[in-house]
Amino acid sequence: MASKIKVDQIQTGDGTGTIALQNQLSGMTHASVPTLTTSHIPTLTTSHIPTLTAAQMPSGSLLKTSTRNYPASAYSTSSGYVSVGGSVNYTVVNAGCALRVTQNVNLGAHVATNYWRQVRLLIDGQSYGALTVAHHDTDNLYVPVTMDEYFPNLSLTAGQVLVFQIQIKSNGSQATAVDDAIGDPTLIIQEIKG
DSSP states (O other), X not given: XXXXXXXXXXXXXXXXXXXXXXXXXXXXXXXXXOOOXXXXXXOOOGGGSOOOOGGGSOTXXXXXXXXXEXXXXXXXXXXXXXXXXXXEEEEOOSTTOEEEEEEEEEEEESSSOOEEEEEEEEETTBOXXXXXXXXXXXXXXXXXXXXXXXXXXXXXXXXXXXXXXXXXXXXXXXXXXXXXXXXXXXXXXXXXXX
């Protein structure tokens, strides 16, 4: 004959702790669990969320984004590249980071003549293939163009100032223009953990 123990509660000797069951209980139909209320859940604030420094972020993490309305409207008839629309100084925050640079600009002609219009974005006086665009058509219109490049190996230091400069080139007689009246041109600079 099996023995029976009838109790309302089982506790440890001092009333604290957990009692572990070694074998399955037969005939058990349910167990009572205390009702949880919002008083059991702590209120989370921003102090509970750690702030990661750039050094703690994994490679490929976006560390900083800067967006500028650039360049201002300008035009030139020069057959060589000329600087127009002012320039943008950018101070690097994270040493050793990579850069992604995106320049959106409206490139246009002032006459309906068949010629090449060219635009490029210099970084510290240096031109890069992916930041150079040539456009050719016979219409007197503005065309939105995007130049985009990722630079993983610039060896940048914190506090280093980079100068971004738009240059345009025409055919020597007709004008090539960049225009901010057709929609805001934008320069987007992103620092990415290397």
